Amino acid sequence: PIHEHQIFSESGNSHLGKIVNCWLEVKRHLNTISQQAPQPTTYQLIELFNKRMKCQVRPLDWAAHFLNPLNIHSPTTIEQQSAAFHYMNQFAPSRDIAVRAQRDFFTYQGRFGPFSVSNVSWKFEDPLTFWYAQQGFIPELANIAIRLFRTPANSVSSKRSFAVQNLIHNKFSNRLHPT
Structure with a gap:
């Protein structure tokens, strides 16, 4: 599983919402191995x-x-929730918007109001589509989520775009030595 997650993280199909799941799955795999064959190493x-x-x-x-x-039913710790709120505080345009986004986060987790079980948005498996559908109801949290899910989860695409623009300077990519 470790190699599979490494390959997946380098693919174009990865997004930020999958990173923690990859880490948690590798952790579960290591814990399973340690239970099957306990060793100090x-x-x-x-x-x-x-x-x-x-x-x-x-x-x-x-x-x-x-x-x-x-991941709506994923268990959370106070430390993990604090980290998520830290991100919201850091990237919300104002403190007021950050507070509303955090309040809406609890509405989202509890599946109340615009996040009720009957909302058609829950049928969308793609998080970006889900949050675009929610943008009219709770723009503060939706805008933060959209920003997150539009962010590439790996550097492959960034490296490729910099290489195309000839902005990566090293002997290998610039072919400064004969091959």
Whole structure:
């Protein structure tokens, strides 16, 4: 599973709402291995993995994870929720909009109001389509979610666009030496 997630993260099909799930699935895989064949090195590997995950998974990843409608029933900790709110506070145009977005987040998690179970938006599996459908009802949270889900989850497309513009300068990409 680790290699599969690495390949997926480098593909164009990845978005920010899938990053945390990849980390959590690898963590489950490592925990399963440690239960099947307990060894000191396995526990060390899990400890290293947890440290790496804590460094790599940023507030925007947690926000995207919780705003992905496919993860609506995903359990959350106060620390993870705080990270998601940190992202909302940081990128909302004003404090007032951030507060409304956080309030709407609880409405979304509880599936109340515009997020009721009967809302047709829940049929959309694509988070970007889901949030575009919600934009007229709760623009503050929807705009934050749309920004998240329009952000590429990997650097491959960015590197490609910089290479096309000849903005990546190194011997390999510029062919400064004979091949």
